[in-house]
Amino acid sequence: MQIQEKKVPHLVILPLPFQGHINPMLQLGSLLHSKGFSITVIHTQTNSPNPANFPNFNFEPIPDGLSDGQASTEDPLTVVSILNDTCQVPFNDTLSRLVSDGPHGPVTCIINDELFHFTKAVADHLKLPRILLCTSSPTCSSIMLSLTLLQQTGAISITEGQPNTLIPEIPPLRIKDIPDFSTTDPDTFERLAENILNAIKSALAYIMNGFDDLDPTALEKVREDRHPTPLFTVGPLYKFSPGASNSLITQDHSCMAWLDKQPPQSVIYISFGSVASIDKTELEEIAWGLANSDQPFLWVVRPGSINGDDWVELPEGFEEKTREKGRIIKWAPQQEVLAHPSVGGFWTHNGWNSTLESICEGVPMLCSPYLWDQNVTARYVSHVWRVGIQLENGFDRSEIEWAIRRLMVEIEGKEMRERVGCLKEIATRSVAKGGSSYESLQSLIDLIMSL
Numbered sequence: 001m002q003i004q005e006k007k008v009p010h011l012v013i014l015p016l017p018f019q020g021h022i023n024p025m026l027q028l029g030s031l032l033h034s035k036g037f038s039i040t041v042i043h044t045q046t047n048s049p050n051p052a053n054f055p056n057f058n059f060e061p062i063p064d065g066l067s068d069g070q071a072s073t074e075d076p077l078t079v080v081s082i083l084n085d086t087c088q089v090p091f092n093d094t095l096s097r098l099v100s101d102g103p104h105g106p107v108t109c110i111i112n113d114e115l116f117h118f119t120k121a122v123a124d125h126l127k128l129p130r131i132l133l134c135t136s137s138p139t140c141s142s143i144m145l146s147l148t149l150l151q152q153t154g155a156i157s158i159t160e161g162q163p164n165t166l167i168p169e170i171p172p173l174r175i176k177d178i179p180d181f182s183t184t185d186p187d188t189f190e191r192l193a194e195n196i197l198n199a200i201k202s203a204l205a206y207i208m209n210g211f212d213d214l215d216p217t218a219l220e221k222v223r224e225d226r227h228p229t230p231l232f233t234v235g236p237l238y239k240f241s242p243g244a245s246n247s248l249i250t251q252d253h254s255c256m257a258w259l260d261k262q263p264p265q266s267v268i269y270i271s272f273g274s275v276a277s278i279d280k281t282e283l284e285e286i287a288w289g290l291a292n293s294d295q296p297f298l299w300v301v302r303p304g305s306i307n308g309d310d311w312v313e314l315p316e317g318f319e320e321k322t323r324e325k326g327r328i329i330k331w332a333p334q335q336e337v338l339a340h341p342s343v344g345g346f347w348t349h350n351g352w353n354s355t356l357e358s359i360c361e362g363v364p365m366l367c368s369p370y371l372w373d374q375n376v377t378a379r380y381v382s383h384v385w386r387v388g389i390q391l392e393n394g395f396d397r398s399e400i401e402w403a404i405r406r407l408m409v410e411i412e413g414k415e416m417r418e419r420v421g422c423l424k425e426i427a428t429r430s431v432a433k434g435g436s437s438y439e440s441l442q443s444l445i446d447l448i449m450s451l
């Protein structure tokens with residue numbers, strides 16, 4: 001699957017500067033580089049990737065107008081709106097320079113995060129084709145399409161009904177699982193959503209980070225909706241490009257030696273990704289739930305993730321009780337951790353990258369979704385793929401203790417481990433020669449090469 005031509009096609013990639021978006025975009029860039037493409041990353045100064053991790057890429061920073069810390073303190077959708085306004089001119093300037101006299105040859109195509117709709121105007125002006133990467137789940141995208149239709153026809157109103165009420169048209173989702181993208185400024189959000197949809201319709205291609213057999217119905221629905229823009233399912237991207245992630249926080253690799261000393265499938269790994277935060281009471285409930293479960297644990301407490309605190313103050317007596325059993329770190333090498341034979345469960349917020357990583361390493365989940373697509377994903381994990389248990393009442397130490405035991409030691413957990421093991425095999429087959437993602441990647445490469 002290597003490019004034969006002498007001329008090296010040059011791709012410009014533009015990630016959205018959040019951890020859950022940077023990783024898949026750089027994984028895609030690494031994958032295409034391994035197939036012979038030259039890669040330039042145009043990136044915001046905020047949360048910029050580390051060029052040392054990608055010595056074969058060319059990096060071009062652009063100013064983004066965000067003040068220090070604004071990316072982590074503002075509502076993320078507001079940040080996306082701001083960036084769509086502030087990045088257009090510097091992106092246009094940088095790309096114009098690359099197009100006319102770049103050292104890496106003429107630009108063949110742009111690949112950007114789908115939430116950056118401003119690239120449409122720039123690409124149209126420079127007459128460059130544009131490919132979009134969607135970093136959230138195909139399942140959630142398809143649910144959003146169904147919801148729009150149901151609301152347009154007046155079939156349901158998600159503002160009515162109790163949170164636990166099932167929505168018959170989109171089982172097994174309940175009112176409370178519907179993604180909430182509301183912001184402090186609904187007009188801004190509506191404009192943003194409209195611009196993103198318009199930009200999708202005229203793209204050359206649309207890439208999703210998933211694999212066909214996980215939710216074929218959802219993919220079909222998204223494919224129909226994106227038509228005539230072709231959809232390429234090229235995931236799990238991290239399986240094609242292991243080690244191509246770019247952590248914004250330093251990963252603590254010392255936990256790997258600790259994992260080596262734990263019994264097989266005994267450790268529950270806990271991490272709620274790069275955006276979710278909890279308050280001190282929730283921290284306390286989590287801590288005692290873990291301690292009382294008596295199960296070995298590896299717990300990521302990200303700096304800044306406890307509301308109102310720079311770092312964690314653990315409840316009195318917790319460290320003493322768990323010294324032999326647990327380990328707390330600021331940020332993990334997550335993909336390696338999930339692949340470690342000692343890890344038997346993942347307590348996650350169900351960000352799409354984390355969920356895919358858990359499925360592809362065959363690790364069943366405890367689900368505590370936080371926002372956006374995560375509720376839908378958690379519900380699918382627990383009720384469709386049946387590879388996890390959702391905590392339904394926030395963070396309550398007794399529920400946590402019981403759920404951890406169900407996942408880690410009870411027969412129920414064993415059955416989930418078997419089911420997720422089957423999904424792992426399907427995912428592994430999809431990226432191997434002849435698999436659906438492998439073939440989809442080949443078609444994507446053919447399309448770019450035809451430009």
Ligand code: UDX
Binds near residue numbers: 021
């Ligand atoms: C966000 C949203 O939460 C998610 O729902 C959306 O689909 C993408 O953007 P985030 O919250 O960061 O992302 O979660 P997730 O999608 O799971 O991405 C986190 C990434 O950080 C993963 O690739 C994971 O491997 C990595 N990670 C996480 C680490 O490297 N170390 C950690 O300790 C935790």
